[in-house]
Amino acid sequence: MHIAIWGNELIAWTAAAAFAEYGNQIHINSDAQIPRSLSQQSEQNNVLFNEPGLLHKVKQHYDQGQLLCGQLDEALACPIQIIALAPDKLELAQQLLGLAAERVPFSLLVINYATFGLGATDQLNTLLDIKRDQVIAYIPDNLSEGNAYERFTQTDTLVIGCQSSKGIQLIQALYKPFSRHLNQLLPVKTHEAEFMKFASNGMLALRLGYINELANLADQLDIDIDTILAGLGSDPRIGKHYLSPGCGFGGSYFSKTIESMAELLKTNRNSIILNTLIEENEKQKTRPFRKLWQHYKTDVAGKKIAVWGLSFKPNTASIQNAPSLNVVKTLLAQGCEVHAHDPQAILNFSQEFPANGQIVYHEKALDALQEADALLILTEWNEYWSPDYAKMLKLMKQPVIIDGRNILEKTLLRDLGFTYYGMGR
């Protein structure tokens, strides 16, 4: 099938790679005005660089001619149009659909992946002509950065928000290669599907926020959060997912939906539950710093601080809304010298905080520890889980570890002579 995909978001490139893999002819572009080559498009957005393996897949299909960029007229004439734009690009989506609706002679299927807000898909639908068999569907994506391709191609539930049975049929055909893992196909109304997307992300965020609050409280009451979590997780009503406290969630994708849901709740219900959550999450991001601040009795100026982990989560180079941004900003403002390490995100991070006398980037994690007064762990990259403690002890001036992700074994560390602070432990 000929598919046009509009957008530069993670879902745009993931869908492009996945659909191209199974024989579809893909046109991917970020807007209908300026034709851009693959490299020009990928330069506009770090998604392709940040997501492991995705760039490789995209390039492969591009080289094989299965994936095309810059042929705007052809793209606008495709019978399947996929909107995968950023949440603030509704106007652009309207413009694109207006053009496509004119050009495609008959049977146009529009799939909207973009999180424009509740009712946006119905709004886009008004641009289509039902008499000419032009239909729209909203599919909430459940991608998570770091393993987006797997999530897309191995989904176990496919929610399709679509009022047209023909549209649903066509989508089923399109998703056929990915149906091996599919347990449930759930056709719903478009605005119900949109709501589902907001609702599930909001629920996850609330859970994370609550766990973080519990950990903070546990800290203050001298209770070990690990014990509490073991109990909580064994309760089948609660389960074990999304139950790890840490220094706040980030990423562009998740954060954007939470913000939209917060706005929706605020406007319609005058409810600030998610706004409070976002606010608390921002505070949570600097919690490792606050532990350092208290350890050094508010006197941190001139201290040499090692930071492990800059990306907002492991296996991505993305630093969007990452706790490291807040922590490093505060460390620098308070006069600390920062020595940072991250397996993938240094390039992105150094664009925000260029290396200078006050901030130095290291290729090897241990190198960042030389003469350090403390180590802050902000991302749970695999290589940080079991470091060479003996070397660390030798390198660090003060063996103080603040584990923002609770990945280290606190008793062992204390026995080895480290001063260890976790999140709620």
Add this chain to the structure above:
Amino acid sequence: MNVFATDASARLYEHAKFMGQRHIAQLFQEDPNRFQKLSFELDELLVDFAKQRLSTETLQHLCQLAEEKALKRWIKRLFNGEKINTSENRPALHTALRTPIDQSLLLDGTDVIQQVHENLDRMSRLVECIHSEQWLGCTGTPINTLVNIGVGGSDLGPFMACKALGEFSSPASEKLEIHFVSSMDGSHLSSLLSKLDPTRTLFVISSKSFTTIDTLANAETAREWLKRAEVHAEMDESLIIKRHFIGVSASPQRMVDWGIPESNHLYFWEWTGGRYSMWSTIGLPIALRIGMEGFRDMLAGAHVMDCHFRDTPFTENLPVLLALVGIWNINFLNITAHAILPYDGRLSHLPSYLEQLEMESNGKSTTRHNDQVNYHTCPILWGEIGTNAQHAFYQLLHQGTVPVMCDFITSAKRYEAPGHEELKHQHQLNLSNCLAQSQILALGDTVIKDADQAPAYKRYRGNQPCTTLLMQRLSPYTFGMLIALYEHKVFVQSVIWDINPFDQWGVELGKTIATGLLPALTQEQACEALDSSTLGLIRHINR
């Protein structure tokens, strides 16, 4: 000694015999051009004296009186930093606080303008630190609430300015909550503390001497509240003070003695009178509310008024004219009550600010030569937002027996951004009330037809003299102009009355006696040698 035994005064007494018989309505009938002749403009501020019971001739005589009292020389002495606060042997250099950095003024060999700007820069760094959320409490959480603890000059000015200029907050500054605490009995503080987060609250202790008992009592309560907070359980007291207290004072050593480290000090000087101090680092809450740029705009507005006051002939000099019109009302028309009526909710605290500025400065009966005066000095001054006062004391202004002079203060333009049509309408309603009230107070019911047919209880006598102060818009700049205008007005009146406006000995004895009574109230010590009333009350309290 009668300071009014001069040629110009004699002419004014004579003139007053004539003008005292006149009604303001009559003056308008006789001269339709009163507004053109009796209103004066500077930059974005217009002052209209046309509704006063005076004529251009009155102003000429008054200006001659000012010449005779050597006002020009006094203004020079004020600006030059001469020690005109003789009872405390120091200058009164609030004008230096708003002088641009490219100028200089030597005081005992030190350039005070440089000192002023060094401290403004220090304050600016502090403001930047708080606005960028990098002033951290002792748990490491950024401060988002500021509580100013001060009283009198360390409270009224910043409190008034923060209320007046709140809408000039920047995105960085509007995140910050600012509160003011002054009452000695802890009322302000106790109701506030229950709502605040100790990890995010910063206290500013403002006191020129750093001995003011009201302020120190509140500061002590604040310190104990911080210490008692669960999250601070394991913190040293010195850390809590270092992260949660800033001191603003002219006495660095006393701040240190209280526990505030030098890094958290902001200074001003002995030559800054408390009630003239909002331009100094005492203005920290203002700078935090509107940003340093806004604060500097306010200083610039005041500086424009300073230059105007220093350089303009008396006949066109706004502070001089405002003061002389007051002198005319008080000393020649025998009016000793003065209402301050802002028609702008943002200026709600202006009356209490001016109560201190005027009554603490000129509420005195001893001349600079230690003689008793035999003339009126500062009138009773009070006020309220005009439209609210209309439902309170305007009855007295319109139909009471007390002659009162009134200042109507408002701005021409407000709510100009699109989408504020309803509020704009409210502003117009407000302006129409402002104009209507001053019109009736001055002209009485002559403004309507056949008023004399009405029964006596429905009549409006009028003839209450009114001044209208009209800003084009209220902004940090025009606000600075307005406050400096009143400061200089107070100074001019003090020159005419031959009193020192910069001391306040009348407030001292109360402090001493209160300290003496405390042991009797805490029952540590019996106190027999008292008048029967005080003794009786103490016994009743202790019962």
